[in-house]
Amino acid sequence: MSAMTPSAASAATRHDTVQQGLNALVAEDGIPAALASVQSRDGQNRTYTAGVGDLATGAAVPRDGQVRVGSNTKTFTAVVVLQLVGEGKISLDAPIDTYLPGVVRGDGIDGGRIKVRHLLQQTSGLPNYSNYLGEDVQHFEPRQLLDIALQHKAEFDPGTRWKYSNTNYVLAGLMVEKVTHRSLAKEIDQRIIQKIGLRHTYFPAPGDATIRGPHPTGYYRDSPDAPLRDVTELDPSWAWAAGAMISTNSDLDRFFSELLTGDLLKPAQRAEMRTGTVPAEETFGPGARYGLGLVSKPLSCGGLYWGHGGSYPGYETRGGATVGGRAANVAVSLQLSDEATRGRVDRVVDAALCRR
Numbered sequence: 001m002s003a004m005t006p007s008a009a010s011a012a013t014r015h016d017t018v019q020q021g022l023n024a025l026v027a028e029d030g031i032p033a034a035l036a037s038v039q040s041r042d043g044q045n046r047t048y049t050a051g052v053g054d055l056a057t058g059a060a061v062p063r064d065g066q067v068r069v070g071s072n073t074k075t076f077t078a079v080v081v082l083q084l085v086g087e088g089k090i091s092l093d094a095p096i097d098t099y100l101p102g103v104v105r106g107d108g109i110d111g112g113r114i115k116v117r118h119l120l121q122q123t124s125g126l127p128n129y130s131n132y133l134g135e136d137v138q139h140f141e142p143r144q145l146l147d148i149a150l151q152h153k154a155e156f157d158p159g160t161r162w163k164y165s166n167t168n169y170v171l172a173g174l175m176v177e178k179v180t181h182r183s184l185a186k187e188i189d190q191r192i193i194q195k196i197g198l199r200h201t202y203f204p205a206p207g208d209a210t211i212r213g214p215h216p217t218g219y220y221r222d223s224p225d226a227p228l229r230d231v232t233e234l235d236p237s238w239a240w241a242a243g244a245m246i247s248t249n250s251d252l253d254r255f256f257s258e259l260l261t262g263d264l265l266k267p268a269q270r271a272e273m274r275t276g277t278v279p280a281e282e283t284f285g286p287g288a289r290y291g292l293g294l295v296s297k298p299l300s301c302g303g304l305y306w307g308h309g310g311s312y313p314g315y316e317t318r319g320g321a322t323v324g325g326r327a328a329n330v331a332v333s334l335q336l337s338d339e340a341t342r343g344r345v346d347r348v349v350d351a352a353l354c355r356r
Contacts, residue, residue: 218314
């Protein structure tokens with residue numbers, strides 16, 4: 001069979017549902033840049049771009065460019081915790097006080113009653129420190145973030161409800177460091193990034209506000225009518241174990257695929273991550289359920305995909321993988337503030353994973 005001519009290839013791209021979805025996000029939702037990567041069952045990746053990489057210069061969107069992946073970081077942190085569970089160094093049903101004695105105390109907050117499982121599943125009742133940070137950008141140490149949370153009353157008793165809180169993952173990160181005597185960044189790098197060959201993924205060093213590789217400029221809008229502001233360079237310490245990492249869509253494809261079918265986790269811990277999920281629709285949309293740092297969402301063609309997603313000033317990411325071997329991730333260069341646009345990003349992911 002002969003190769004497609006350039007005109008035929010262009011026509012195929014125009015009619016590709018993923019490309020159409022990215023084009024619509026740029027044209028109809030006013031997003032500066034949109035990027036996607038789709039991994040087929042045989043591990044082949046196809047990348048897409050739409051829009052402009054930098055509004056000031058008109059630079060092209062870098063294909064498979066790096067972005068701040070926000071709360072996808074939680075899945076990396078959860079994997080390290082679960083690896084330590086598999087090694088017998090942490091127990092999911094042990095109280096946090098076992099590893100961080102006396103650290104977690106506050107109004108209605110007792111580290112003797114909050115289990116490791118509650119942290120990873122977002123069922124601890126701990127208040128979300130990021131709700132109280134304000135607008136000033138500054139450097140934070142992880143314990144400072146925890147101290148901010150502990151100034152506020154518990155949301156509910158551990159294990160009785162689900163509510164998203166970045167505090168859970170700051171505590172998980174502190175626990176990893178206490179148990180391993182190494183930084184969380186080094187543990188993630190050695191145990192995940194190097195192990196599965198994520199070439200464009202890293203945990204920024206303290207105070208590093210840059211993005212190392214080719215990337216679209218990240219923008220933020222204070223209100224729907226406000227102008228776009230360049231927020232690409234921003235100290236990520238405020239997010240730490242809950243959301244500081246930088247990656248690409250194709251690396252996220254590989255990560256979530258390996259997590260579901262590879263040997264990042266022992267079978268028992270991989271099963272724990274995906275069983276006993278709880279409803280998480282208020283944060284992740286219709287049909288979403290939260291496991292241990294991993295979110296399941298239904299597909300329009302049947303079945304589920306597993307991922308997480310992230311929202312960070314300048315960037316928004318959505319995507320994941322299926323147990324059948326497909327993976328897709330989409331990133332945009334604007335933190336989204338309305339559910340309608342988030343839903344349209346989710347639909348691009350769905351189109352990619354359901355494509356025959």
